[in-house]
Amino acid sequence: MQHCVHDLAASDGLRLFVRDVVPEAPRTAIPVLCLHGLTRNSRDFEDVWPWLAAQGRRVLALDVRGRGASQWDPVPQNYHAGTYASDVEAVLTALGVPNAVFIGTSMGGLITMILAARRPDLIAGAVLNDIGPIIDPRGLARISAYVGKTGAFASFDALADHLLAQQGALFPKADRAFWLRFARRCARETAHGEVVFDYDPAIAQTMAQAAAPQPDLMPLFVALAQKPVLAVRGAISDILPAEGLAAMAGAKPGLHTVEVPDVGHAPTLEEPAARDAICAFLQVFP
Numbered sequence: 001m002q003h004c005v006h007d008l009a010a011s012d013g014l015r016l017f018v019r020d021v022v023p024e025a026p027r028t029a030i031p032v033l034c035l036h037g038l039t040r041n042s043r044d045f046e047d048v049w050p051w052l053a054a055q056g057r058r059v060l061a062l063d064v065r066g067r068g069a070s071q072w073d074p075v076p077q078n079y080h081a082g083t084y085a086s087d088v089e090a091v092l093t094a095l096g097v098p099n100a101v102f103i104g105t106s107m108g109g110l111i112t113m114i115l116a117a118r119r120p121d122l123i124a125g126a127v128l129n130d131i132g133p134i135i136d137p138r139g140l141a142r143i144s145a146y147v148g149k150t151g152a153f154a155s156f157d158a159l160a161d162h163l164l165a166q167q168g169a170l171f172p173k174a175d176r177a178f179w180l181r182f183a184r185r186c187a188r189e190t191a192h193g194e195v196v197f198d199y200d201p202a203i204a205q206t207m208a209q210a211a212a213p214q215p216d217l218m219p220l221f222v223a224l225a226q227k228p229v230l231a232v233r234g235a236i237s238d239i240l241p242a243e244g245l246a247a248m249a250g251a252k253p254g255l256h257t258v259e260v261p262d263v264g265h266a267p268t269l270e271e272p273a274a275r276d277a278i279c280a281f282l283q284v285f286p
Contacts, residue, residue, distance in 0.1 A: 001053045008094045010065065010087045012078075017042070017069035018091055021049045021059040030124050030285045031058035033100040035088070035108025037266060039147055039199050041068030043185040044105065047270050055282060060100070062091055064107070066200035076202035081107065085114040092122055101285055103278070105129040106239065106266050113217065116224035124285055125228035127278055130237050130266035133217035133251075134244035139265055142238060148204025151187070152194035159183040159195050170236070170264030218251065225252035230281040232274050234263040256281050 006018040019042050032052050034045040042061035049059040063070040064084050073079060088111060092100065101124050104112040109131035116123055146166065153159040160179040163186075171178065188198040231248055233240050249255045258277035260267040267274050 001050060005069075006095065008091055010090050014065055014073060014087075015071040016065060016087055016091060017063040018095070019049075019059075019061040020095070021053045021061075023053040023056050023058065025056045028286075029055060029057045029282075031060060031097055031100045032282075033088070033092070033097075033102050034059065034061040035102065035104040035111055036061075036064065036067070037106035037108060038143065038203070039067070039197060040105070040186055041198055043068065044268070045103075046185070047268075048103075048275075051275065051279070052282075055279070057282070058097075060091070060095065060097070062088065064111075066203050068198055072200040072202070076200075076205045079200075079203045079206045081110045081114055084111045085118060088115060089119060089122065098122075099124045101125045101127070101282065103127040103129065103269070104131065105269070106131050110217075110220075113220035113224050116227065117220050120223065120226065123224070123227055125230075125281075126224055127230045127232060127281065128224075129232045129269060129274075130234050130240045132231065132240050132244045132248050133221040134241065134247055135214060135217075136238050136241045136244070137214070139238035144204075144207045147207050148201040149197075150199065150201045151196035152190070153187075153196070154194070156180060156183045156187065156189075156195055159187055167264075170234070170238075171262075172236075173262045218247075221248060222251055225255075228256070228281070228284050230256040230258070230277060232267055232269070232277065233257070233259050234265055234267050235259050235261050236264045237266070239265040 002022045004020050008016045036044045041063045045061045052059045066072050102112040109128040112126050160183040164179050187195050233245050260271045260273050
């Protein structure tokens with residue numbers, strides 16, 4: 001397995017960081033594109049892309065603008081899913097990828113649904129990780145309460161303590177190693193030795209929209225429903241409610257589903273239930 005990175009330009013010139021994992025075996029299968037959640041980055045998939053690549057698939061993982069190694073946007077109003085969808089179009093065009101199986105966690109799933117309506121030719125199929133057209137307002141309120149507060153923390157251990165206190169109810173069976181991995185994936189160390197969350201705090205400005213009536217996302221899901229879709233739900237999620245998953249199944253006959261036990265928002269996709277379901281789902285795509 002070979003791992004390289006790309007520094008690519010969005011349509012407005014902003015620089016985007018993309019990880020590119022190429023399998024050692026001939027890459028004949030449709031590639032996979034991994035899209036992370038609101039305050040996260042491509043490191044969320046560092047333990048996912050090895051087993052995806054082992055299937056002979058090229059795996060791409062984007063740092064959405066304002067996150068990870070991608071450039072921060074000087075215009076915070078650009079921090080919305082429509083812009084991110086345009087960035088994905090630019091990335092796939094630059095890399096010569098005509099289509100891919102999308103794996104979208106939370107915000108990454110919203111980006112996927114937008115692209116299904118805008119550019120369905122780019123999507124061979126999709127895994128929606130703990131997201132759908134019906135979003136629980138309790139989860140939105142929880143996320144709104146912390147997004148934009150990027151630190152600093154004295155160490156990754158201190159950040160792990162903070163994350164456990166803040167989000168421990170979402171992963172009740174997680175051990176200390178889990179929280180340290182969580183901390184190292186979502187944060188970075190500054191030149192002064194402090195640890196801060198690895199995103200532009202200005203992304204919080206668009207979260208103010210969460211207080212407004214939610215837009216109707218069902219037309220976007222219906223557009224995506226023309227493709228094979230696997231819906232992953234954390235069994236104790238406060239973002240994708242059980243009735244939301246049921247509504248997705250009603251809108252798409254033949255929807256693949258899996259529920260990850262003892263996990264909230266969002267599964268890491270390293271859980272055996274999620275991994276097995278994704279591996280089986282990918283067999284649909286030669």
